Amino acid sequence: MRLKSFHAKTMSDAMRMVRQSLGDDAIIVATREEEGGGVRVTAAVEEDDLPPAPASGSARGGRGRAPARPVEPEIDVGEVVADALQRHGVPASLAEQLIDAASGLDTEDPRLALGSALDSYFTFNPLPDGRSPVKPLALVGPPGSGKTLVAAKLAARAVFRKCSVGVITTDTVRAGGVDQLAAFTRLMKLKLATVEDPDALAGAFEVHRRTDLVLVDTAGRNPFDAEDMQDLRAMLSAGEVEPILVLPAGLDALEAADMAMAFKAVGVRRMLVTRLDIARRLGSVLAIAARARLSFCDASISSKVAEGLTALNPLALARMMIPAEEKAPAVKESAPRRSARSTGWDEDDDEGHQDHEPDRTPERKPSFGRGYEADDEEPEIEPAPPPPPPRRAAAAAKPTKPATAKPATKAKAASSPSSRTLP
Secondary structure (H helix, E strand, O other): OEEEEEEEOOHHHHHHHHHHHHOOOOEEEEEEEOOOOOEEEEEEEOHHHOOOOOOOOOOOOOOOOOOOOOOOOOOOHHHHHHHHHHHOOOOHHHHHHHHHHHHOOOOOOHHHHHHHHHHHHOOEOOOOOOOOOOOOEEEEOOOOOOHHHHHHHHHHHHHHOOOOEEEEEOOOOOOOHHHHHHHHHHHOOOOEEEOOOHHHHHHHHHHOOOOOEEEEEOOOOOOOOHHHHHHHHHHHOOOOOEEEEEEEOOOOHHHHHHHHHHHHOOOOOEEEEEOOOOOOOOHHHHHHHHHHOOEEEEEOOOOOHHHOOEEOOHHHHHHHHOOHHHHOOOOOOHHHHHHHHHHOOOOOOOOOOOOOHHHHOOOOOHHHOOOOOOOOOOHHHOOOOOOOOHHHHHHHHHHHOOOOOOHHHHHHHHHOOHHHHOO
């Protein structure tokens, strides 16, 4: 499905533009009155239902004028943003609001327009880097969301900036949970405290009272299990701690939003996104933040501790959703020509050329492309056969023998390996 926005002075003009551009099968998604006057209509149509492009000339020689088209900018920022939101699977109601916010910005850069729309709808609050004392951070989330790896990355970032770090784990149920984090802290020469109940966690907070950054790696909790969430709530009540929700990208949008709502009930206000290196659709990330009203903080785009975390801001998130190559699609005209030369010439290019010509001269000048006509006075363009081996050079002169050769001679020539290659 293709989404496109149209701006006109009246609703009838906007509907006429919709029919001319998308056809009669277009579906009106949203309408809005502009503050400066006029209306904006967002319509959708299936790709197969798009009307054919009008011919550039009439049937009488091509001198007729093309049908008048509505005045539109060469780059429809709203359309590019709409396509990106649709590709990432953003829910329709949220996508409509973001498209309206992006279309109202006076810019031809779709990423800037999307970044401005994200900034107007979401909040961004990166995690502290450990330079100033803050309350302990407890990483919470469902099993397998990447909490232990995030704890190691946050600890490594603080150690790199010469800050004191305290690492605590409550993940004593999962097999190998303590050992995985202990391996990371051992490399950073940090002590790992293991606790099993809220009282032990309160004691660990007291030990790290003067530490710049205290990290708590909690066990994975089922957000739809009341007992699990009650245990997590009791663990977080051991001290003044801020829970940070850790969720992977690429989940189902509605399912992830339900998870976020369950963790918000225990005090979560910020969300850290993981597995961005293997996710290609970020619609669930936006759906989580929109429904649970959570702030974006940081993101993990690699499974390596040394590569750390990336602080999320509106423009960084917009660049993830609209990569640079999608911003300017008309590039590299030579790519199709190169692929065509590697597989063979077209039918129009085969006239006057041999089949082996493209392979023989890979560094040929552009004059050998489409529209080239062979000249009889240019014998050098004819492909030369591969140089024969020295033993086969003498056999090339055998066809000059008269046809009245003796039968024994013919039999002898047929048995010669060099003569087998002759036609």
